[in-house]
Amino acid sequence: MKDQKKKWSRRQFINSGIAGIAGMMILPKIASSSKSSVVADIKLGFIGMGQQSMFLLNGFLQIPGIKVIAGCDVYGVKRKRFEKRITDFYTKAGKEAKVDTYEKYQDLLNRTDIDAVVIAVPDHSHAMIAIAACKAGKDVYLEKPMTFTIKEGQELKKAVRHYNRILAIGSQQRSDPGFQHAVNLVQTGELGIISKVNAYVGAPPKPYDLPEETIPAELNWDLWLGSLPETIHYNNQLDPPITVDPEQNEKFWGAWRWYKEMGGGYTTDWGAHMFDIAQWGLGMDKSGPVEASPIGDGTEYMSFKYANGIIMTSEAFDEKKTKGVKFWGKKGWIEVARGYFNASDPKFLPPAAAAADPNVPYETKIPHQLNFIESVRLRKDPVVPVEIGHSSCTVCNLGNISCALKRTIKWNPMTETFIDDKDGAATRLLHYEYRKGWKLV
Secondary structure, three states: OHHHHOOOHHHHHHHHHOOHHHHOOOOOOOOOOOOOOOOOEEEEEOOOOOOOHHHHHHHHHHOOOEEEEEOOOOOOHHHHHHHHHHHHHHHHHHOOOEEEEEEOOHHHHHHOOOEEEEEEEOHHHHHHHHHHHOOOOOOEOOOOOOOOOOOHHHHHHHHHHOOOOOOOEEHHHHHHHHHHHHHHHHHHHOOOOEEEEEEEOEEEEEEEEHHHHHOOOEHHHHHHHOOOOOOOOOOOOOOOOEEEEEEEEEOOOOHHHOOOOOOOOOHHHHHHHOOOOOHHHOOOOOOOOEEEOOOOEEEOEEEEEEEEEEOEEOOOOOOOOOOOOOOOOOEEEEEEEEEEEOOOOOOHOOOOHHHHOOOOOOOOOOOHHHHHHHHHOOOOHHHOHHHHHHHHHHHHHHHHHHHHHHHHHHEEEOOOOEOOOOOOOOHHHOOOOOOOOOOOO
């Protein structure tokens, strides 16, 4: 593998692939002909105000030069929580505490004073809202997985480049020193030729089976569904209830992600993290496997074959079924997960400085968010730009498509088309028909 033959130093690797953590902790100055020029605040709007959004909000509010001025959610009580948190934060800091909230994302995007948006909504609305944001001239921090379907990813790639926007994917593991160290070992050839990879993520989605419940008065269920079929009924596990006074936040993650009608199961929820690291290590960013095989035929895990012969499986590397990645090389192996690293030889272990802080929620990784802000200011691609977000998301979707069809599928990562799809079944699963009144572009 060409990437394995390059004997880069660690410093060369870090500088070529990412900005180091220390570097990302310092916001850059913008070049200007005026010595007295002052960099204006970047004004942020949040679209989606659920549990993940609150983690992201906590992170962005800590970054100097950021002002959160608006938010949007289809659930009224979550708009109230957002408004209260913003008001409390800025009041305590002795700053102006004006924030506006909206039910419809289009109203937020119409604001000319918003520079960038943070999108943390259910997966099925990622592409539609992100494309609209690009058209509105906003830069975008988009939660992973990037899109619900492969077709959506293709269209979002076009929009980002056509409208010259900055789009970063919330794959914060790429800003984690432990994962960076693992990829460095692989790409600099320290492990030797890689033969296989275990990237354990969990099971694919299952059919929706939650009972129907009464829709809360403050929830616009029609807007929550968006492009999805109106036949999908409400259950509180899909959009976890909260209260503002007294404050009671989500007790669980939104369950929409586990059902094939609304999400991609663990395949996309964790695959967007772990398959992403495997792709990065193997030098397959902006590319992908040539085959995807399903769970079944005597196996309990998906497998992916790359053109160079390397096999990646969604197979656990320990009895705990830790969600993580194991690279097998001719000279040894390494295992990496959040807050965990193991190796066949102590010389492969990362320095102590690479250990994650257990007191900081993993969803609030300031270096990753700083990288987005740096990219917005300098007009340069972030650590995880749209093309990489798309290729990693495509791997996840290919796995789910193979499981849905219960057969191995062949894929051309250059043309992003299926090979030998004689009945067209795989091609049809590249996308789905939006319900009337909703469109992607």
